Amino acid sequence: MRFVDEYRDADKAQALATEIAALCEPGRQYKFMEVCGGHTHTIYKHGIEDYLPESVSLVHGPGCPVCVIPMGRVDDAIAIAHEPGVIMTAFGDMMRVPGGNGSFLDAKAAGADIRMVYSPLDALKIARTNPDRKVVFMAIGFETTSPSTAMTVLRAAAEGIDNFSVFCNHVTILPAIKAILDSPDLRLDGFLGPGHVSTVIGCRPYEFIARDYGKPLVCAGFEPLDLLQSVFMLLKQLAEGRCEVENQYTRVVPWDGNLRALAAIGQVMQLRPYFEWRGLGFISHSALRMRDEYAAYDAEHLFEVPGVRVADPKACQCGEVLKGVLKPWECKVFGTACTPETPIGTCMVSSEGACAAYYNFGRFTRQRLTEATRV
Amino acid sequence: MTTERTAGRAERAVAEAEVTTGHEVGRLSREQQVLQRIERARRRPPKIRESRITLAHGAGGKATHSLIEGMFVEAFRNPTLEELDDGAVLSVGANRLAFTTDSYVVSPLFFPGGDIGDLAVNGTVNDLAVSGARPLYLSAGFILEEGFPVAELQRIVTSMAAAAERAGVQVVTGDTKVVQRGKADGCYVNTSGIGVLERPVALGSSHVRPGDAVVVSGPIGDHGVTIMLARGELDIAADLASDTAALHGLVDVLLDAAPGVRLMRDATRGGVATILNEVAQAAQLAVVVDEASVPVRPAVTGACELLGIDPLYVACEGRLVAVVDGAQAEAALAALRGHPLGDGAAVIGRVAADPPGMVLLRTAFGGTRVVDMLVGDPLPRIC
Numbered sequence: 001m002r003f004v005d006e007y008r009d010a011d012k013a014q015a016l017a018t019e020i021a022a023l024c025e026p027g028r029q030y031k032f033m034e035v036c037g038g039h040t041h042t043i044y045k046h047g048i049e050d051y052l053p054e055s056v057s058l059v060h061g062p063g064c065p066v067c068v069i070p071m072g073r074v075d076d077a078i079a080i081a082h083e084p085g086v087i088m089t090a091f092g093d094m095m096r097v098p099g100g101n102g103s104f105l106d107a108k109a110a111g112a113d114i115r116m117v118y119s120p121l122d123a124l125k126i127a128r129t130n131p132d133r134k135v136v137f138m139a140i141g142f143e144t145t146s147p148s149t150a151m152t153v154l155r156a157a158a159e160g161i162d163n164f165s166v167f168c169n170h171v172t173i174l175p176a177i178k179a180i181l182d183s184p185d186l187r188l189d190g191f192l193g194p195g196h197v198s199t200v201i202g203c204r205p206y207e208f209i210a211r212d213y214g215k216p217l218v219c220a221g222f223e224p225l226d227l228l229q230s231v232f233m234l235l236k237q238l239a240e241g242r243c244e245v246e247n248q249y250t251r252v253v254p255w256d257g258n259l260r261a262l263a264a265i266g267q268v269m270q271l272r273p274y275f276e277w278r279g280l281g282f283i284s285h286s287a288l289r290m291r292d293e294y295a296a297y298d299a300e301h302l303f304e305v306p307g308v309r310v311a312d313p314k315a316c317q318c319g320e321v322l323k324g325v326l327k328p329w330e331c332k333v334f335g336t337a338c339t340p341e342t343p344i345g346t347c348m349v350s351s352e353g354a355c356a357a358y359y360n361f362g363r364f365t366r367q368r369l370t371e372a373t374r375v
Numbered sequence: 376m377t378t379e380r381t382a383g384r385a386e387r388a389v390a391e392a393e394v395t396t397g398h399e400v401g402r403l404s405r406e407q408q409v410l411q412r413i414e415r416a417r418r419r420p421p422k423i424r425e426s427r428i429t430l431a432h433g434a435g436g437k438a439t440h441s442l443i444e445g446m447f448v449e450a451f452r453n454p455t456l457e458e459l460d461d462g463a464v465l466s467v468g469a470n471r472l473a474f475t476t477d478s479y480v481v482s483p484l485f486f487p488g489g490d491i492g493d494l495a496v497n498g499t500v501n502d503l504a505v506s507g508a509r510p511l512y513l514s515a516g517f518i519l520e521e522g523f524p525v526a527e528l529q530r531i532v533t534s535m536a537a538a539a540e541r542a543g544v545q546v547v548t549g550d551t552k553v554v555q556r557g558k559a560d561g562c563y564v565n566t567s568g569i570g571v572l573e574r575p576v577a578l579g580s581s582h583v584r585p586g587d588a589v590v591v592s593g594p595i596g597d598h599g600v601t602i603m604l605a606r607g608e609l610d611i612a613a614d615l616a617s618d619t620a621a622l623h624g625l626v627d628v629l630l631d632a633a634p635g636v637r638l639m640r641d642a643t644r645g646g647v648a649t650i651l652n653e654v655a656q657a658a659q660l661a662v663v664v665d666e667a668s669v670p671v672r673p674a675v676t677g678a679c680e681l682l683g684i685d686p687l688y689v690a691c692e693g694r695l696v697a698v699v700d701g702a703q704a705e706a707a708l709a710a711l712r713g714h715p716l717g718d719g720a721a722v723i724g725r726v727a728a729d730p731p732g733m734v735l736l737r738t739a740f741g742g743t744r745v746v747d748m749l750v751g752d753p754l755p756r757i758c
Binding site: 004014044045105106336359368369373 | 416428661680740744745
């Protein structure tokens, strides 16, 4: 496949791996966080860690949008879905995320009309073809997806579609990174910046991370070679004593972001004073809600939302696992109360979360798996 | 290099434990304790946790297995059923018969390359064929929704008849039910089939050995992606058709060329990955797949890439997966490639002793990953 295969070349990867190994200081351990769930997926899907030396480890960050949705919000969305006449629409990966009382899939089995869509525009199409129903879009995601939600609301307004609304759960990436940076027990050497988010917000907003917190960040693409090159760039900064924000994903990410997308977000949405993140707790100014001018498209305004808060169990230590302070098996509830079938925290919700991966495959060391695949 | 790395890892682990906790023995054993606890939980018989059936119970992954093993096998327990193969092999007098059943609920009913009718015949014929049997007789059960156009039913039945003729089987009994409008999605078809085992083959996961080769008969995922696109929800167009086909002829040439066939499967729901997981778990061996050798059409790769799903989990309806004695892999491949339905055949992996029960993938990029059993439907990702 053109424009994909070029970024998956095993020979180039081997060459980069050699350069990466050469940059590592003997005896030093490096921990980099990939902020975005899409990166975690690429790392896992292509087996990128096989190209990294033992001394470089990647920590999966909070950037999986479905994993950070607190259980109470899922319950609220399910309550809306059960209202008479409602069609709830959601992205595919939202369907399995458990709330306090089951997931969208369970609610669908219990009779709610919940449909999977690939874009909010598909939800708008459903609204157009079902004028007697109330179509709600479960909006989730970082700045990657919020522009498309905003544009859809603007389209609905322009077309005068009045049976479409948004249950807004959009979050913003910077406060989450800041929450991790502010943690006193942080043990990270740098960040692989979220490439998709950066197509919208650009690289400039990350500058405080290097300037104020002394951690380098490389805005990284999503193909395996992108990630290897980004790790290389981080190590090179450390080796040269630099601490900067760099852009590896220049073919897509403009330094100043996408101003039109940002304007659309700003027109339709505004910051919430605070929002709860699964595993990280309440974070100030970390999420978006619909502006009052667009209350007619705001499901929180149109429906009775129970707003019951389902607290993460106190014993849940996802925050520590996310920050790389604890290993999954060191968490108090790991493997007992918290399992892939009955996940408590964000790290267990996604199959690529650190805890789910360790639960399923932790008994096999990377070494043993790698050796098994050699002929 | 490898031993150096292992030694280095062990030294570092101990050093790290000493630095951070000061009592490394307790710490190492705690991780072991946690892993053992998980292992115990894993060995417990599967249980159905949900209070209602969800779509995941029909997706072929973990939930389907918990339903089958936690409820159906529990209730109907007998040695033949416990094999959990595509078809049951039964001794009747001096003969060995294969018996199987399958229901078809595909939507849309008509799609590029086929329809629910030929799917219903081919699918059951294939379940018999991969049991090592020559398919003989089918039953056909129809559940029809009030208001369903007769012309469409005629189309489906005509295509079933044609498929049965191609497969050399007769539909010898049947059943019809009509349910009220809204109680079914147009037309569902169930077929059961009987075949006879004429060869002295012994197939099954207990015959699989380390060193065996894993073969597929052609590009994977055509059917699943064709259906997804035919639903028209995606606004993606591709020049693709379902691979639905009866595989008994292909099975014949394979068994002629390679008597060391250990087992065969028809890679339907859950795709090749699900089958390989079932094999690995049943045999308590590892299956190591080489991603670069897995045949996938560019249109399927492209659609999967866009949708964020893995072709290894996408259904086929006319693809044989066979585990063959490693020494006969070349002969098996040559035989398959000599048949019109197998010209895209490839060896995609091999069986190894360690780690037991796991499917591993050597990625085209040169890394390693575990190919797990699917948790639910393959849901598209947003990021």
